[in-house]
Structure formats: C-alpha cells, structure tokens
Amino acid sequence: MLDTRAVYRFERICESAFPKALTRDAPMAELQALAARIWAERKMEGELYVRANTGTSHDGKKISYCETGRVKEGYAYADIVLARHERSPYVLLHEMAHALGHHQHGPSFVHCYIELLVEYGGMDRATLVDMMLAGGVRL
Numbered sequence: 001m002l003d004t005r006a007v008y009r010f011e012r013i014c015e016s017a018f019p020k021a022l023t024r025d026a027p028m029a030e031l032q033a034l035a036a037r038i039w040a041e042r043k044m045e046g047e048l049y050v051r052a053n054t055g056t057s058h059d060g061k062k063i064s065y066c067e068t069g070r071v072k073e074g075y076a077y078a079d080i081v082l083a084r085h086e087r088s089p090y091v092l093l094h095e096m097a098h099a100l101g102h103h104q105h106g107p108s109f110v111h112c113y114i115e116l117l118v119e120y121g122g123m124d125r126a127t128l129v130d131m132m133l134a135g136g137v138r139l
C-alpha cells in the first residue's frame, strides 16, 4: 500500500509541524463531539460511532481504524476506533475522511483529509499541500 505508507510518512513528518491543538491528547467526549459535528454538517446518513479501544495491528503497533458498512439491507454505519496514544484531533480527522467514504489512502482520501484539516483544524491549505508533496503523498 504505497499510498498508505506515504500518508503515514506525511503524518510522521508533519506531526511536529501541526499545531499543538491538533496533536494533543484530547478527551474522547471532545473527539466524539467533533466527529458528530462533521457528520451532521456533511449531511451523512446512518450511524457514526467513535470509540476508544485497542486498535488494529500495523507494523507491530496498534493503530486507529475506521470500518464502514451497512447493516443487512438497513442503515449504513461508520465505526471509528481510536487506539491508545492516538486520541488526538488530527487522528480523528484522518479517520473521519475514511468515515465520509474514502476507504483507501489515495487522492480522494487525501483531498477530503485536507478539507477537514483546513475546516476543523485551522490549517493552511497551501502549507498542507506542500508538506504532503514533500512526504511523497499522491494528490
């Protein structure tokens, strides 16, 4: 997964460049409220869950993830699990880009992630694009 590696590399590079407000540990209630706000403002249908749990394994680490699906002929859902040490606003925004329908880490995901970082993280779009290109992210 070249895109995945590039996005994770971008995040490692940028963690130090992100404002502290985005990288700090945040209470789950705050992250859940932010997620619910984005979900409502994007007029998404179905259920959104944001939970603290163990996460999934990736390169020997436990990381956050988002699973989306549909309950048998019923409502759609997105289930975000935030791993320990990853309960910060920027990780939530990453997972929200998946929840909003961008499943891989390709260009459509990256554009959505940028939108969220600009709109809800107060980041500058041009700066983000520069950092992503420097990190080898495909736009």
Ligand SMILES: [Zn+2]
Residues within 6 Å of the ligand: 094, 095, 098, 105
């Ligand atoms: Zn991801």
